Amino acid sequence: MIPATDGEDVIVYYTSGFHECLSNLVVLASTRMNGAVRTEQDLATGLRNFIAATNTTQAAPGPLHIVDDEDRLRTLARQFGREPADRRRKLAALPEMVELFQDALNILPPQAQRLFRLLVTEVALFDSEVVVPGSGALVEQVGSIYIAVGADWTASDVAECLVHEMTHLLLRCDEHRYGHYVNPADAVREQKFSRTAVSLTQRSPMVAFHSLVVAAEIMGLRSQLRGGNRNSPAGGAHGPDKLLVHRALQCADELLQRTDRDNHYRERAIVLMEHAATGLRSALPEMAL
Template identity: 25%
Template sequence: MILQTSISEQIQNIVLMMARKYAGDTKNLSSISDLKTMYRRYLKETQGREASDSENLVITDNFEKSSAMAKEFNGEVQSTLDDMGQASIIIIEESIDSGLKRKKVENALEELGLFSSDHYSLLQMIITDIFILPSHGTRGGSSTDGIGLIWANPKETYPLFDVVEFLVHELTHHCMFIDEQRYGHYDYDTILKKENWAESAILKKPRPVDKVLHSIVVSLEIILFRDSVTGHPVKPKVHPPTQMLINQIKTAIKSLQHTIAINENKGQIVLQERAKNILTNVENSIVNF
């Protein structure tokens, strides 16, 4: 979400999220190192997950470590929010190409640093671990219950540029997770109902509102990243071409606004004010394309 806000606002979100638990301590933060240490402490105490390193991002293809992370990751969803079987999508088995996939992610991370120091720095701040495990089709993901943790399963044939976009994609999810913890985004009693789903900007199918808003925000970040940093690819693999992505965002916004309007007419809340403001920001940005 850097290109939709700023890196300073994203850092502030992390601090304010932690201030709910460590109000006095956050006032004494004096360096990024202090922030990383407190952030890892926060993740351990709120999610029960200990980061692999006290300060640095770790990318692992070690089977035991990855399996343990996958169990935490697979605890993601509850009730109907598990609309696509996310809780069992990772295959817990060793893969002969896991080392190659790890290297591809490492190379993409290095490339991201060359493209955008802000995205690179924020990813190094927010993401503590990336683990490699196979799946029958999905190429990676993130979980609201696993802030700081990314599962990666890139195809060996993916160009490096596409894996860079994957990292930006997942980083944006985590920025949204943190923003939600800080402000609150949804009325879960409302969005759990299937009749309130809307069309995803990425998968182009009805999904729960939280995932639709994420898809809209992630898609815009990819477009802005291409527009201001890398250029617009001709045949991207991970995300659609830019014009297609623009059209899908606009369709998803209309679908989500329809869901919001129907519920507001009944006196029901779908998105909290903060989430509405995020959606409005996307609407204002996408008209420039």
């Protein structure tokens, strides 16, 4: 078996712990290998083969790279629904934003970097004067993410976006292994099912569930970057701590207390939601100080 690096399991990366995330990837990779997954290269190869077989549309092959081809950037902008009104404008971010992305990746814990590099093969860095600042991932195209870095963002803000999008991809892998939804087709259908954790907008069962885990992951990252001090009124790319936690807990209560919850979510998804809610509630005492 490939070795896991030493380190503390934290609250998927923060919600389930590094070793469980890695175990998921090893199990999925092994389904596309003739033998056991023994090395990091085995894992990368098997995982790429698994993703290629299960993606609806294909991401670019690895290793991790920043997309610099304008044609590919335009394809990704269209897939992410981020095509600019003026299609003549170049999409590529300025060089300093590329440096900021690298700084953000470097401040992630080593285990998180390892997972990120296993899952993400291409990053579209869009010019935020052309594409609205934000980030995104496609669960049907694991491997591709985009980030449009805001003008006043720091490396920590970009790191939050990296964890945000990695969480979607880790949850997709977890879903492949365990199953999250009673009716997967209905779970992804756009509908006003429940409010999301970050913006409290009504979205589908999958989006609401993912948003809750994302919020817990962001708070886990913030705690880690601040050395355990979670109380930061200013917040980051996802808003102030207190607002994020209170909105996320509203989302958690709505999802977990639904009378028809078990008609939509399988046990594994419910456990992940409960773990995320527990992590978020643990932040409340520090905020009261």
